[in-house]
Amino acid sequence: MDIIKELVNSKNIAVSGHISPDGDSIGSCIAMTLYLRKVFKNEDKDIRLYLEDIPECFKGIGGNEIIDNSFADFDIDTYILIDTAPDRMGPGEKLYRKADKTINIDHHISNSEGSGDINIIDPGASSAAEMVFRLMDEKYLDKTIASWIYLGIVHDTGVFKYPATSPDTMRAVARLMEEKIDCQYLVDKTYYEKSFKQNTTCAKIVLSSKLYLNGKVIIGSISMKEMADEGIVKNDFEGVINQLRVTEGTEVAIFMYPMNDATMKVSLRSKEKVDVSKICEFFGGGGHIRASGFYHKGTEEEIREKLLELLEKEDL
Ligand SMILES: [Mn+2]
CATH class of the missing domain: 3.10.310.30 (Diaminopimelate Epimerase; Chain A, domain 1)
Structure with a gap:
């Protein structure tokens, strides 16, 4: 699917993950929203990220200030739901249900049918973040977007060790590293650090x-x-x-x-x-x-x- 083409006629776009957002949910949603804002920066589109508040350890990466926890209705015509089915999206669910067009991107086997008008579901994918990466035109990639995708992959693979970690996952990671992301900081600060x-x-x-x-x-x-x-x-x-x-x-x-x-x-x-x-x-x-x-x-x-x-x- 060409996500840019799918959104050409959309004006008010919302992106959401699941409640109690984890590393993959946060990373995939922020990366997707930053990417879309960059792609459509010269167009009159309102692109918002509706997500619950995130743990402190994620806040030093940058870009997270785009998170809006209000879930206010702004006449959303297109809703992109990532890393979950609508039953775990909390207050965003009713907005998702009435959007004109819904896109569901997920890797949970329990959501193998998908819930959107357009469904991109791959239960074999390591993470939703890896799926978001695959949908991107790499020319828009930058250090911040790459950092959030890397973070999502790190969290959902237990730092590249769970069985869904594939050669494709590591090829995606290799491409992300070309953006000079701070891998050690991202892993230590958000995954291993304890109080x-x-x-x-x-x-x-x-x-x-x-x-x-x-x-x-x-x-x-x-x-x-x-x-x-x-x-x-x-x-x-x-x-x-x-x-x-x-x-x-x-x-x-x-x-x-x-x-x-x-x-x-x-x-x-x-x-x-x-x-x-x-x-x-x-x-x-x-x-x-x-x-x-x-x-x-x-x-x-x-x-x-x-x-x-x-x-x-x-x-x-
Ligand atoms: Mn996930």
């Missing part, structure tokens, strides 16, 4: 974690009292389960913390053998084969004993 509190909380939990079942299972936890004493909140647990997961020799990593006096939140990860979604289903939870979780009433000890009993039956 001091998140880092020390993670250290505390890793330090008191223990190995079980011949070192195949690692469990980390924190008590209500420790959380209260040190003012630790849910947001401080960012990255804890991933740090436990990378422990050599383990197949399953578990992290639990109390939601309140009675209920624990439990997260599980596995590497290659155990279907942790099944383990979690026993407790009324679920998720994916390698990443699942559940909420459960009970003490840390009770849940730990039950989990180890179930895992003992697995081929670890």
Whole structure:
């Protein structure tokens, strides 16, 4: 599809991603909007980016000031929806539904039919950002646009490691790097950086974690009292389960913390053998084969004993 041709007769154009926007949603939407404004800069078009507020770590890149969280109706004739179906677009959904022309660009398999008048859906694509890149005429590429596309690819590929990362993804990245983008800043600042509190909380939990079942299972936890004493909140647990997961020799990593006096939140990860979604289903939870979780009433000890009993039956 030639997106420029599709928009020639449009006047009021809105671009949106999904609610709680992540790196790919933010990167693909900002890149697309900046690109269209550049292509049509001498034409009388109103091109707006409707997106919820984004995390602070993304705000040093530049270009993000174009984000408008008002979702005000401005007689939109064409709506471009990226990285989602309309059910996750929040307040923009009603504007999307009544636009004259809708374009849906997505890589989620759950949206394989697409929701627009025009659908560009590729479940094999690494990211929506890579799809946006493919739609661009490279002569309009610049450092800012390239930075946002690179960022989207980085976030949705787990820094170029998830299976959807293809040779085409890396060819796109190679082209983006020609715009002299600051790759290290983009990856460190938006993907790996943690607050001091998140880092020390993670250290505390890793330090008191223990190995079980011949070192195949690692469990980390924190008590209500420790959380209260040190003012630790849910947001401080960012990255804890991933740090436990990378422990050599383990197949399953578990992290639990109390939601309140009675209920624990439990997260599980596995590497290659155990279907942790099944383990979690026993407790009324679920998720994916390698990443699942559940909420459960009970003490840390009770849940730990039950989990180890179930895992003992697995081929670890
Ligand atoms: Mn995505």
